Amino acid sequence: MMFDRPLVPAILVQRYKRFLFDAVLGDGSLITGFCPNTGSMRGLTAPGSRIWLSEHDSATRKYRHMLEMVEVDGTMVGVNTGLPNRLAEEAIRAGQIGDLHLYATLQREQKYGRNSRIDMLLTDPDRGCAYVEVKNVHFSRTGGLGEFPDSPTVRGAKHLEELGDMVEAGHRGIMIYLIQRDDCATFRICGDLDPVYAKAFERTRGRGVEAFAVKCRVSPQQIAPDGLIAMDEPAFADL
Template identity: 55%
Template sequence: MKLPAPLVRGKLVKRYKRFLADIILDEDGSEVTAHCANPGSMMGLKEPGSAVWLSVSDNPKRKLKYSWEIIEADGALVGINTAHPNRLVEEALIAGQVPELAGFSKLRREVKYGKNSRIDILLEYDNAPQTYVEVKNVHLMRTAGLAEFPDSVTVRGAKHLDEMSEMVTQGHRAAMVFLVQRPDCFRLSLAGDIDPNYAAAFQRAVHAGVEAYAVGCDVTPEAITVNRLVPLDTQA
């Protein structure tokens, strides 16, 4: 997935109110407020002074001109924009990068299911059950090389897992796809200490037959690209 070009580089002053971040731009030293499209805690990814990259919008209807896309952390570029994972996973599925989910005849986004929910991606097959795919963005790394999810409590995430389990009982397939938006993680596990309820819901889902996969990304100021499968430890 190509990012809006060119991105603007700066230094993080602070992230606050979840969806706002103050940035000092490298090009002229001015301070701007950028939209932060990330509802999580962003643990380890909000250190003041960190190098960040912003996209720039020329839409006059937007309240904020800048959007925070990337931060440099632990010597790597990390994608923090949670508006991108569904598109990135869609590209990976179309390219056949998750072999277990390949061979579909139709892909649809944001399809209603369950109790007032929408599945991120619905895959339809000619001679197999349709597959409900939920995408989760991952960028927490507390141990070198190990990605973890979630980085904060996610009641909604646990609800989706239970709804996906119900789809399996109805004869469909369901799969979680974790998208690791950083190039320095090569395994993924659940952060059960951060959200034990999500970890328990995940275990229920796996036992019910929900599948789980993880893919990793290469991140540059020009593009974010899914480039590998990431082994997943399903134990909390």
């Protein structure tokens, strides 16, 4: 995915109220912008961090600038949670995720489960249906290791259980963890920060849900899926 316009470098002053951030542009001006990430963004909000912003001229937008990337220890990290579905679709169509590219149709945001919407529904007359849920990953506290989630997510655990229901109904259920950074060689579920999600993941895997971790190449010019990385899946004895 190429950015329509070059991203603008800035220095982060603060991120607050989940949706807002203050930053200093290269010319010294102080701006307030929109943060397209409602999560904790653990490890990515330190004042003084170098960040990269997209610019938008629409009269309907309250803020001209939107946070796209944070630079951490020399690594560019994408934080826009509006991009993972698009990037996951690119990875599927490029044949980077198993046999998913062989399905005849791909539909976004289809209703399913218990009053939910699946990120992608793949259908094929011979292969049947594959329900695909995508999660954005930007958390890393150990070199080379990406982790999810970075804070408790009840909604995420619900999605896992619904995918398990789809598998038991005779379909495929697939989790894609889309890592918006290129310094990770391994991925794992972050059990110490959200043990409920971790146990739900293990339980769901036992029900037949498939899981893939895809890393990306990230730069101020583009974010592009860069293939699968290994998944570390520890077992939980007390499930």
